[in-house]
Amino acid sequence: MPVALIFLPAADIPTFVGEGKCDLGITGLDQVMEANMFDSVLDLLDLQFGKCKLQVQVPEEGEYNEPAQLIGKKIVTSFTKLAADYFEDLEKTCGASTGNTTIKYVGGSVEASVALGVGDAIVDLVESGETMKAAGLKAISTVLTTSAHLISSKQPRFPELVETIFSRFQGIMAANSYVLCNYNAPRSIVPDVLKITPGRRSATISSLEKQPGDTEEWVAISSMVEKSRIGHVMDELKKAGASDVLVFDINNCRV
Template sequence: MSLTTSLPDVSDRMLFAVPKKGRLYDHCLGLLNNIGIEFNRKPRHDIALVSNLPIALVFLPAADIATYVAKGNIDIGITGLDIIRESQTEDDVAELMRLGFGKCKLQVQAPVANASATSAQDLVGKRIVTSFINLTRKRFAELEGVSEDKMKTQVRFVSGSVEAACGLGLADGIVDLVESGDTMRAAGLHAIDTILDTESVLITNKHMQFPEMAQIIRQRVEGVMTARRFVLCQYNIAREGLERACAITPGRQAPTVTSLEQPGWVGVSVMVEKKQLADKMDQLKLAGATDILVLQIANARA
């Protein structure tokens, strides 16, 4: 039975899946708020109707979202890139954009006490425990140079507390997600290989029913992401220094330049990446700019 047949009154709404808990949940709620999606989720309900758009939010385990989107039960969803690759659905979903949160690494880890294990190659033929069976088997089959059905490495599935497997004598190494690395270090492990750099991704079904609404969501998310990356920088400069200043701050497309009441001077308004801001301000000052101001951007559209 498809998911839509069990949900009342959603046939005219785009189904938007978000993780119901876990490391992506809070980020997703913040994103929904920032893109103007208004809803009221009742306690213990996994479906919420959006009041200001023809959308129904469906709260699902992050591990299931890629599969539902791939099969067409869900139109659009947010999940991790690691989950898409592990569920082997990348050919059946369209990736709209990477969202920049939930970043971590899927890594091969070995006990620090095992001085002989300094790379994933050193664990070939050994026991590996993970909740990412498909990605792990693929990686070790590549290291062995054989097909997965002929590999010697023993890959076993566990659903939680993967980091405890080596200490309990169940494995010689593990494959798990690493964010800060604190849990890994506390368990006496260290990373010896990175299989995948992952983050949250906005995906859709390739044959979805509501492409116009999906495009609206994509534009709104892009606006929020642009606002997170950029600030609006404003400054005054003598017209003869304008070319140099614009070379320092070219903006996303081009700076906005306006004439000032003071003859020979102009005002410039331009978007600057936050990570480059301090350096750009130093360069502008050396170029003769004055009254340099920085304003936060709440939202944007390209």
């Protein structure tokens, strides 16, 4: 596939994609919102990795326990737009003058800002929380929950290629989220078992050769099932009268 890969800081990717310099990009949802580029990019897919929270953090042993207590204080962050929007909404909710809270930009080591006296609180990304705890901070509010997203330009130079790559990402995401469940069942219970395994669109049903001693017709059913539910689904199929329940991983697919 004739694709050039360009490695850029996450904060720059929304601008490069939004201005049409790159057709596709992978960056955090927080970066797209901070760059205010949703008018210029399409949010194609949540890639479900790099999950974290943009949170308001204060000294663990300090006087602040509610975000409203920070109105009129100094807030240090790398996300000045998101922090400013959050505190402007908070000021309106509390009936305070808007713009009364000072938002100060720091590019790195934001968690050290409170201890060094640069600000009263910070707004920063939290993944495991270990860095926050090490800095003696605690979270009192969540501004945004974010993860890595696939974005595209609204006017890509190679739209067919964008669609192909997007489809491949969708296939991998679906393959990671689903398994293929195959089982046999008497035709009389098909309506019941299809309620358990309806599939993404519908299940595949094939007739089985009737064996000596069978009193009714049997069918083989194949259906995509969410991986997180498969244990419960197998139990329910067994209770409903299905047999030979098999589960297979999906390496890739197109949905």
